[in-house]
Amino acid sequence: MALRQDFRTLMRNPSFVLFTLSSLASSLAYWMLRTTSGWHAWQLTHDTAWVGIVVAADMIPAMLVGPWAGQLADRLDLRRILMASTMASVVLMVSTAAMVGMGLASVWLLCAIMMTNGIIAGLSQPAHHAAVGAVTDRPQMGTAVSISSILFNVSRFIGPAISGIIIAGASIQASYGSVALVMVFSLLGLFLVRFRPTARMTGQKGIINGLAEAFHYIMASPACAPMFIIFASAALFLRPIGELLPELADLRLGGDARTLAQLSSAMGLGAIVAGLTNMVGGIRGVVRLSFVGTGIATLAGLGLGWSASTPVALIAAGFYGGAIAAGGVSIQTALQVTAPEAMRGRIMGLFGMTFRVAPALGAIGMGALASRLGLSQTFTLGCALMMAVLVVLSRQFATAKRGIIAE
Template identity: 30%
Template sequence: MPASHGFARIFQILGQRNYGTFTLGNSISLIGTWMQRIASGWLAWTLTESAGWVGAIAFADLFPCILIGPFAGAAADRWDRLRVLKIGQLLGFGQAFLLAILYAMDVLTIWPLFLITLFNGFVTGGLQPFRLSITPRLVEPQWLTTAIAINSVNFNLARFVGPAAAGLIIATGGMGWTFALNALSYLVFVVALGFVRLRPQQIARSGKSFGADIVIGLKHAVTMPGVNAILLMTVVSGICVRPVLELLPGWAAQAFHGSSSDFAALTSAFGIGAIVGGLWLATREGTRGLAGIVVWSNIGMCATLLCFAASTRIWMALPLAMLTGSCMVSAAVSGQTLVQTLVPDELRGRVLSVLGLVMRGSPAIGALLLGVASDHFGMRLPLITGVAVLLGLMLYFVVGFARFRAVLEDGY
């Protein structure tokens, strides 16, 4: 199918049966996931009134990716990716259904919430390389940039719709319904996956053990020029500034003296900005210019977060949250697209597992560290410190930008 230009590309790729079906099911599942995240974060705050515990719940959700990610990456280069995704959705259904039952029985305290979230973190972390590496099997190569951008729009649209729906459901029907509806959303995705047919792929089997394959993938990720730079940016951003999203319950309640509605509004504002950034990238073709977007989007994110940290009212913070979300997604999607185009297919699952590991694992560490720091120093100072660290790294890449761009976009 010949590729169109501009926004016509978005409609054309969504009309492709496999990608469109996968995206529809994934959208519904992600909305349910964000509903549960909002409910879990707010429940942790109401049970403890501690930013440290909110950070711990985010840690339980994100950190398991570090432990299971490398193994899952090697598995993604060996196992049936579609079948594993189906099994993972069924496990996700189980944990969401259990949360709904425990909440209905009024026995869902902070420790069961933490442990179930930890289990789901292992499931989600294990599925991450399968989810990332399946995209090239859904579309032709000329559609890859658009597909990755729409995946990000999909995720961030859920970040907007999920919190809005969660806020409405919590206010009218109770928090337990968010867990129950998330369980249902997993089943919808399982049905959608049943209609997906992947493009044929020939993967050269290494004949090595899982352990050897893991080492090869890690070595390739950290030594390949360009890929290692993207990973470094992702790690520093994830630890230093990305946890602002996981700590939004504390920002809404402590920094802006708001309620669950303000929390949902902040989360949605980040999501709206991210959708705008993702849609803009979805209209682009090729990789030319993406290196500049990675660098300057990170710098723009630093600038808007400094203003966000200085805000004293929720109405001041909301537009800054939208700008931050747009910069954050522009940097992330551009970086992931560049990595996808640089990595050979036989190593795709393993290298993308490392990218997925730092995308989920570094915010987990950051959420825990910044959450504890916020209990002692307030919400603002830890975020400002993190922004300063990331800004210093990005200035280093500005100085050496010509070489950075050549490695990523020209392959040398």
Template identity: 30%
Template sequence: MAFEVLTDRNYALYLAGNTVSWIGTWMQRTAIGWLSWELTESSSWVGIIVLAQYLPLVFIAPLFGVLIDRMDRRRYAIACLLVQILFNAGLLITYALGLLNIHALLACCVLLGIGNAAYQPIRLTLIHDIAPKDFLTQAISLNAVIFNVTRMVGPALGGISISAFGVGGTFLINTLSFLGTLFSLLVVHIHPSARSAKGGSVLFQLLEGLRYIKSVPKFLELFILSVAIAAFGRGVLELLPAFAGGVFDSGSSGLATLMAVAGAGGIVAGVLLSGTTRRSTLVIFISVGCGLLGLFVALLGISSLFVLAMLSIFGIAAMSTLASIGMQAALQADLDSKFRGRVVSLWGMTTVAGPALGASILGALAHVTGLPMVAVISGVFCSVVCIGVMWRSRYFPLGS
């Protein structure tokens, strides 16, 4: 039965706290985007402000992964949340005092990005330490479902909040939303886990985590697949504004439709995964996601009808979610606990940086070949990498 993991009080409390916080975070990101436009009326500044919130997650999250493996995870998570509350309160106070110009907003967003980079790895790591082992796949899948739902609901609530309470009121709501996660961390039971030795520098232990990934063939294969899926599968989804405006001439309403379809695809795939407890079924889902993703990406490139593009985008979102969430569950199930923080933080980096990197490469290539041909090339390349890795792997049914 799907969502059996919710019968576990620990996980249910943890998920509820995170859900409240996620909604607040998406609401605030909407408010920050609106404020950056109000302050500058510059799309370039809007992009810079968004980038400031994500770059720390790409570059320094793995360093925090080292600390997670060294420290008590509950204390680390609580410390991160208190820092995030402090940073968000600082943003609120600066705005309330009328001191929040675009440069101050940029500085605040860098701090918020650092706080998120510190908390993101522990959020993923704690799923394994809180959820029952038999329902780990369900727990990770349900997290993905809730994340996709809040990513759609949060911005809508953010728009309502900005209209009703203003930007400052939305900042206050987000600051208070962290209290839900803080409460859940104070009351849930976290299973004890092994820690890495504290000897050696942070860089040494980070490299030790990389060597650990390389030493386990299955983990290395999962990382290669993750990069291919993120860059050449989800990377195409980052170009949806260009497809909506430049290929289908459907405007903002068309973009909203395509984004909603993508969100629906992710949710459907997450629900499918949430009923999975057997390893063999999980491997089948991963194989299907990896095997079909490139086909849907290529289909988007040859789609001349908007409805066909909708079908393609639903397939891209669903297959990439099946593959990426399934692989995360497989990775988490077999990780040595001493390396969990480092490996999960590196995994998070690939899933965040991959789409951005892929979108930048594909966007540059589109100036030469056009967007439709870029999607076809991306789909073919994604299929070649995914099928090639699965064919050579003993972990997947395509292997010999």
């Protein structure tokens, strides 16, 4: 009953609906770009290490701009930050499509493009997370986060499929151009939405002190601390498996861009189910979802690494995508609901930095290892390390469950 009432309240809120539609377009463009750039890197080099480097080029800049981005989200107008970053993304994708069409594509140019995209995304991500609190009231925050997660993963299901069809039926250039077009729709939604005033960060705290304050808040929480450690570990040891799907599709399954799109879409479908699970379970279920979800993702990662056929790989990808999304949604919900309004930008900035930087570092390491040890052995190593973290933190499970209810 409470879930139904929250949903009705949110759907009657024009600002939330417009922001959600804009976010859906942005997420769709994100997953289209991930699939396009990953396949483009593989097509240019046929080297797993280079695919990992291109992924890192997109994600590592978040580590450099993240501390500033969190402060900006807590101090400046959220709508202006989001509109400026979206316009920059449109210009970048149009330029990329033009350069590919002129035959200027090289792996070094692709790295530079993805690094620029990473800077733009790194600057906007904390503002985007904080903006959820500016279009919805606190009682509906958990449901709003779950809806956002579901739609993010709906785009994860649809985006790769669209890119795979465009690449296979037209060209890489057309796929980059399509990303730009989708971002235009996101920009239109942001132009129409109106954010309510929120508490802003005051004082003259430096970047490091402001970030340290947010980190201390997370680690002092009996519930959020173990969940955040699990999330960060999964981002480093498990999520890179998803970044190396181009090699899995080609080398192990003998497929092409369509196979990559099918694997990515299977992951997205599983993640949609995870979002629905989180919505039904509510804030009380996020701790269990974090621990259990990550454990299932670990086993599914092993299944992906040793899959010998596309149907088996698709099943494993569905479980992997759903379970790893469950862990991410659980900590995001906990942080959004419990974070002080004037600190939400910095807290979600830390979440965003971890979400982008840890998989990038993991993709570099696992990509290099896969070139030497093989894809299956590398996936196994990452899953073993993640399982070790879960075993160590399992002793804090009961304390975390009590903590989330208290907070």
